[in-house]
Amino acid sequence: MPSPGDFQGPGAFERLLGWLRETDDSALQALWACADQVRREHVGDEVHLRGLVELSNHCVRGCTYCGIRAARGQLERYRMAHDEVLECAREARARGYGSMVLQAGEDDGLARDDITSLIRLIKAETDLAVTLSLGERDEQDWAAWREAGADRYLLRFETSDEQLFRRIHPPLGRRGGDRVGMLRRLRALGYEIGSGVMVGIPGQTWESLARDILLFAELDLDMIGVGPFLPHPDTPLGKAVRPQEPTQVPNTEHVVYRVVALARLVCPDANIPSTTALATVNKASGRQLGLARGANVVMPNLTPARYRSKYEIYPDKACTNETADAGHQALVAQLAAMGRRKGTGAGGRRRRAVLPE
Ligand code: 5AD
Numbered sequence: 001m002p003s004p005g006d007f008q009g010p011g012a013f014e015r016l017l018g019w020l021r022e023t024d025d026s027a028l029q030a031l032w033a034c035a036d037q038v039r040r041e042h043v044g045d046e047v048h049l050r051g052l053v054e055l056s057n058h059c060v061r062g063c064t065y066c067g068i069r070a071a072r073g074q075l076e077r078y079r080m081a082h083d084e085v086l087e088c089a090r091e092a093r094a095r096g097y098g099s100m101v102l103q104a105g106e107d108d109g110l111a112r113d114d115i116t117s118l119i120r121l122i123k124a125e126t127d128l129a130v131t132l133s134l135g136e137r138d139e140q141d142w143a144a145w146r147e148a149g150a151d152r153y154l155l156r157f158e159t160s161d162e163q164l165f166r167r168i169h170p171p172l173g174r175r176g177g178d179r180v181g182m183l184r185r186l187r188a189l190g191y192e193i194g195s196g197v198m199v200g201i202p203g204q205t206w207e208s209l210a211r212d213i214l215l216f217a218e219l220d221l222d223m224i225g226v227g228p229f230l231p232h233p234d235t236p237l238g239k240a241v242r243p244q245e246p247t248q249v250p251n252t253e254h255v256v257y258r259v260v261a262l263a264r265l266v267c268p269d270a271n272i273p274s275t276t277a278l279a280t281v282n283k284a285s286g287r288q289l290g291l292a293r294g295a296n297v298v299m300p301n302l303t304p305a306r307y308r309s310k311y312e313i314y315p316d317k318a319c320t321n322e323t324a325d326a327g328h329q330a331l332v333a334q335l336a337a338m339g340r341r342k343g344t345g346a347g348g349r350r351r352r353a354v355l356p357e
Contacts, residue, residue, distance in 0.1 A: 002034045004265045007217070012223065016210040018259055020249075028258070035261035035294035042268040043296045047340050048347030049331070050273075051092035051100040051302040054311040055080050059105025061135070065201065067232040067312040068105045074234070078307050079109060082118050088302040089122045095328055098276050098346040099129035101154065101299060103120050106135030112144050119148040129346035131194070136175050137186060146189045151348070153186045154194040155179055156225060159201060160215045161208040168201060168237065183219055192349055194271075195225030200251020200258055201229045202243055209249055213259065217266040222349040223297075224263045227277025228256050230314035253281045257293045264294030269352050273297035277320035286318075288334060297347070300327055 006015050012253045022028055056070045056079040068075065085102070092100045100122070104110060119130055142153065157163060157179040159165050171177055179195070197212045198204075199328035216224050229237035229251040242248070249255060256278055263272055274290025278300065282289070287298065301319055303311060308320050319327050335342060 001030050002265065004268055004345070005324070007213075007262070007266045011165060012254035013210055013214060016213050016262060017195045017206055019262055020206055020209055022258065023254075031258065031261050035264040036292060038268050039085065039264050039272075039294050039296055042352060043271070043350070045340050046296070046343035047061055047291060047335055048099070048271065048297045048298045048346070049095070049097045051088060051095075051128075051349075052276075052299045052304040053080070053085055053088045053100060053102055053299070054104065054226070054307065055085065055102050055134075056104040056107045056110055057307075057311045058109055059135075060105040060108055061169070061172055064236040065168055065198070065229060065232070067235060067238075067314055069235060072234055073306060074213050075312070076310055076343050078310055079107065080304075080307065082114075082121060084304060085118060086121055086125065088304070089128060090322050091302055092128055093126050096342060096344075097128070097300075098343060099131060099151070100302070101131040101133055103133035103154075104135070106137075112138075112141045115141070115353045116144050119145055120151050123149040125345075125353035129348060136177065136179070136182060136251075139189075142186060142189055142191070146191060149286060150191070151225065151346070152192040152194060154223065154225065155183060155186070156196045156198075157183070157212075157215070158197055159204060160197075160211045161204070162248045164201065164203050164208065167203065170257050179217070180215070183221075193219070194225060195219065195221050196223075196225035196227075197259075198229040198251075198277075199226060199256050200249050202237060202240055202248070204249045205247045207247075208251055209255075209259065213262050213266055216263055216270075221267055221270055224267060224272050226259045226263060226272075227255055227275040228253060229288060230277055230280060230316075232314050253278060253286055253289070256281075257289060260290055260294045261307055269350060271297050271347065273299050275299075276301070277314065280314070280316060283318055288338060291335075291340065298331060299330060
């Protein structure tokens with residue numbers, strides 16, 4: 001049976017590598033059981049629901065994996081008005097969610113002051129925690145938004161392999177993409193920080209994925225989001241032929257569960273979502289399996305139906321066509337069937353008190 005202590009100190013990297021490549025079913029059952037137990041001990045049976053609002057699909061970047069990249073000419077672009085976002089915040093409250101996530105492409109049309117006033121409006125009307133996921137921005141933007149009341153910031157580092165990162169995320173002027181440095185600055189500003197990776201990016205090796213997991217621990221992440229890379233046909237990476245080398249990590253749900261379970265073991269009290277990308281590769285049970293193997297958060301999509309299909313970072317995204325209400329009912333039933341319950345409160349990270357030796 002693995003234990004969290006296996007992934008600290010000498011030998012941690014090799015053990016992570018071993019588990020990432022593990023395919024033996026009975027060994028994996030032990031990994032799932034351990035991740036589930038550590039999840040229960042550290043963050044309990046509550047599943048925190050975060051209402052996701054995809055504010056804008058404008059983006060200045062050219063990430064080679066992403067369906068809303070700037071160069072994708074044929075995509076109709078939108079930017080939500082403040083009252084539309086407030087309507088989503090009310091819906092989140094009405095359903096008993098503790099927080100909402102405002103996500104967008106890296107959209108320079110979302111001015112610092114616009115977001116500042118949006119955060120203030122949400123905070124004036126609700127007690128929701130506000131998480132931002134707006135990409136690489138100036139430090140002054142982040143400072144102003146924090147000052148306005150934003151609680152958390154999500155910025156996936158996508159891969160700890162710097163060369164691979166530059167390949168999939170071409171630098172843009174002086175925005176060089178030092179996401180690890182940015183996460184540290186966000187934390188210094190007082191945000192809870194979330195990050196994570198895609199699993200199975202062409203060119204991603206098992207070794208780099210093991211280093212990704214060590215970096216989760218080193219950054220002491222408050223939130224960790226992991227999903228499979230899903231090729232989008234209108235992107236360079238979606239058209240590329242997939243490398244066949246044995247070093248290439250496959251973009252399957254199976255590897256994602258291993259990363260979720262290992263993330264739980266290296267960061268026992270982090271908030272870990274069972275992601276939409278995971279629910280997309282296995283529509284029947286991806287979400288439940290993520291929750292059973294270490295995850296404790298779900299991010300139901302509250303984006304109004306008229307915009308949802310346009311936020312197409314990858315194709316065939318789960319829940320794109322269901323109404324928010326039907327999705328919510330199904331989710332609550334699913335949690336009950338698993339013996340889990342909807343979280344109460346904002347669902348921030350509760351650090352385990354460090355006991356004196
Ligand atoms: N497949 C899987 N995940 C993707 N993301 C963006 N494009 C894709 C894709 N094609 C993920 C990235 C990003 C998050 C918002 O969505 O990890 O950080």
